Amino acid sequence: MTYLFSPSNAYLLDIVASSNVLLALDYDGTLAPLVLEPQRAAMRFSTRRLLKRASRLYPCVVISGRSRADASARLRGIDVCRVVGNHGAEPSPGGEAIRRHVEQWLTPLKQQLSWRQGIVIEDKGLSLAVHYGRARQRDAARRAILLAAQSLNNVRITGGKRVVNLVAADARHKGLALDHVRAQFGCDTAIYVGDDETDEDVFNLPQAACLSIRVGRKQTSAASYYLRNQGEIDRLIGTLITLRESYPGRRAVPPVNRQVTTGLRLVVP
Secondary structure: OEEOOOHHHOOHHHHHHOOOEEEEEOOEOOOEOOOOOHHHOOOOHHHHHHHHHHOOOOOEEEEOOOOHHHHHHHOOOOOOOEEEEHHHOEOOOOHHHHHHHHHHHHHHHHHHHOOOOOOEEEEOOOEEEEEOOOOOOHHHHHHHHHHHHOOOOOEEEEEOOOEEEEEEOOOOOHHHHHHHHHHHOOOOEEEEEEOOHHHHHHHOOOOOOEEEEEEOOOOOOOOOEEEOOHHHHHHHHHHHHHHHHHOOOOOOOOHHHOOOOOOOOOOOO
């Protein structure tokens, strides 16, 4: 993992920006700073303005752990091509079956965790997020959540920043979701930026298919590059805008095709 903006990587974004590339980003901790109360998470004005410009130059996708409706509401006014929710599972053909499965987890979790102070179970439809950021003893709270989760059927457990995510083991994860969307929009490669454990499913994709960038350096991450902090997302998006606008004869993403699922292919002469 190397710093994206180091001198030795100066050529990298230039090459990527001139290619037929999909720009994909996580929301919390990537587009928006992390906050203790998830419902208060919001992009800075500068990030919103930059993403709005970038979405007219690149096919842009947001792949979030939030429900699709929640993430879409936070992106209102920005013409991204697709919003994927629930860690990649929404939308998916088996959505109703996944929802029924997740509903079965709620009762046993509440029974085992309701007496613990500071633990909040967030039902996102196709996944659950069990937050423990307000617990006085966070380590003990996390252990209790993991113990309770291990008794559930067909569950995939992934950590996060003061949260334990519970998704159906057979649900589409972020890596599969990115590959699916990239193929739908006819892009050869993708740039993906994320900051958390659930983003490792994307970071583990072959490097030829995805330029993987993590917010914050972590030695155990599979990401190839990193940003020093969430604030550098503005620098990254701004650089991609400048590079794409600098190419003679560049073409913006055709607005009429932005919501189609096939046939969109971004070509930069």
